[in-house]
Amino acid sequence: MAIEDRKIIEKKMAELLKTGAAMLAQKCPVDGCYLPLFKLKTGEVICPEHGRVYIVKSDEEAKEVVSRTLVLKVLEDLEGRVIDVLSTLPQHLIDEGYRDVIGWLEVLERIMRIKKELFSEGGKSKAS
DSSP states (O other), X not given: OOHHHHHHHHHHHHHHHHTTOEEEEEEOOSTTTOOEEEEXXXXXXXXTTTEEOOOOSSHHHHHHHHHHHHHHXXXXXXXXXXXXXXXXXXXXXXXXXHHHHHHHHHHHHHHHHHHHHHTSHHHHHXXX
16 A cells, blocks of 8 residues: 555544544455544444445345345436436426426435435444
8 A cells, every 4th residue: 555545544534533433353344454443433343445335244234234235336426317307308398298397306215215224223233
């Protein structure tokens, strides 16, 4: 690792501690990383270099985390597409087709609700 990269990571680690994150005894599971993991106030566990990581105790938990991560990716892609559709609608279509706009907003609301449920207390307890 280059000196500049090491300094950036050290700065990220210091910022995490300043914001109240707890440094954990566990190391990053990404091959060759070995940086300490940090638990944010939200309960999310992150590596200063790789971002969100999951600590699992069994193959079953690992499969669940992979499934949840894939679902989240699909939801985030869908969310982006819905936002793109809504942001490119001309004003006259919004005025004339407000029911369609409401439908898209309902889709967005459902996406956000599902994402929240995926990472609610039940989801976090198995992933962190």
